Amino acid sequence: xIVLTQSPGTLSLSPGERASLSCRxxxxxxxxxxxxxxxxxxxxxxxxxxxxxxxxxxxxxxxxGSGSGTDFTLTISRLxxxxxxVYYCQQYGNPPKTFGQGTKVEIK
Amino acid sequence: EVQLVESGGGLVKPGGSLRLSCAASGFTFSSYSMNWVxxxxxxxxxxxxxxxxxxxxxxxxxxxxxxFTISRDNAKNSLYLQMNSLRVDDTAVYYCARDRGFMDVxxxxxxxxxxx
Numbered sequence: 112x113i114v115l116t117q118s119p120g121t122l123s124l125s126p127g128e129r130a131s132l133s134c135r136x137x138x139x140x141x142x143x144x145x146x147x148x149x150x151x152x153x154x155x156x157x158x159x160x161x162x163x164x165x166x167x168x169x170x171x172x173x174x175x176g177s178g179s180g181t182d183f184t185l186t187i188s189r190l191x192x193x194x195x196x197v198y199y200c201q202q203y204g205n206p207p208k209t210f211g212q213g214t215k216v217e218i219k
Numbered sequence: 220e221v222q223l224v225e226s227g228g229g230l231v232k233p234g235g236s237l238r239l240s241c242a243a244s245g246f247t248f249s250s251y252s253m254n255w256v257x258x259x260x261x262x263x264x265x266x267x268x269x270x271x272x273x274x275x276x277x278x279x280x281x282x283x284x285x286x287f288t289i290s291r292d293n294a295k296n297s298l299y300l301q302m303n304s305l306r307v308d309d310t311a312v313y314y315c316a317r318d319r320g321f322m323d324v325x326x327x328x329x330x331x332x333x334x335x
Contacts, residue, residue: 146321148264155314155325156256156264167323199264203320207280208254208266 113137113202115211123219130187132214134200139180141204147176147185150213151196159198160185190216221245221324223315228329235305235333241298241315241326249273249293252318255300257311258328265311268300269318283309305333 114137124130134145143163148156158167160176163183173188187194195218200211227239241253255267268289269278277289288301298315310333316322 144320148322150264155327156322157325158321158323161319161321161323201264201321206278208269210264210266213263 112207113140113205113209115200115202115209117198117200117211117214119214120212121215121217123217124190125219126190126192128190130185130190130194130216132185132198132200132216134178134183134185134211136181136183136202138205140183140202143179144202144204145176145178145183146201146203148199148201149194149196150199156199187216192218221317223317223324223326225313225315225326225329228313228331230332230334231305232335233305233307233333236301236303237305237331239300239302239313239315239329239331241300243296243298243317246317246324248291248296252276253289253291253298254316254318254322255289255298256314256316256322256325257309257331258314259308259311262311267313270298302331305331307333309333 116135118133145163147160150156164176175186197213197215199213222244224242252271254269270289286304290299312328314328315326317324
């Protein structure tokens with residue numbers, strides 16, 4: 112199974128700053144089948160990015176995804192108050208589907 | 220509106236059983252594979268099981284294989300997870316999620332607590 116390792120574990124930033132979240136896979140992810148989810152406390156996860164770089168419906172363009180192979184990045188260009196949350200990457204190219212352990216983006 | 224609503228969670232003793240349900244609306248349910256994903260308290264997300272639209276294919280995480288059974292009733296737009304031989308480490312919020320490889324629609328989750 113593909114193991115996804117996210118870094119850093121916690122990112123402390125101020126509103127307006129840029130956030131870069133990393134997701135590294137233990138082996139190459141087929142066809143960039145990599146997704147990112149946002150989860151706020153007490154809520155279900157919400158799809159942010161799929162196919163490594165495609166924004167989900169309703170996701171603002173300050174969110175962008177990049178990468179291929181084993182290294183992927185989620186970038187939030189300018190953090191808004193509602194962006195502070197935990198973000199998970201997930202690969203769906205090689206069964207079983209696996210998730211990273213999450214990166215918490217917190218207000219500094 | 221596309222919506223998934225889980226139910227059936229609760230408190231159960233180790234070794235017990237529970238059946239979760241997920242009611243789907245707002246989309247052609249039979250056209251999509253579906254997933255169950257769980258999240259233990261304070262932990263990350265773990266994929267549990269998937270089922271194809273016609274129920275022809277089912278998949279399970281090693282951690283639940285042989286104990287959990289996923290099924291669906293397309294006439295009722297419903298997804299199920301039969302959980303047997305429950306263990307303390309099965310305690311989690313269980314989400315159903317629509318499958319497109321990635322998971323684009325999620326329910327609000329139902330809580331399963333396994334404790335004596």
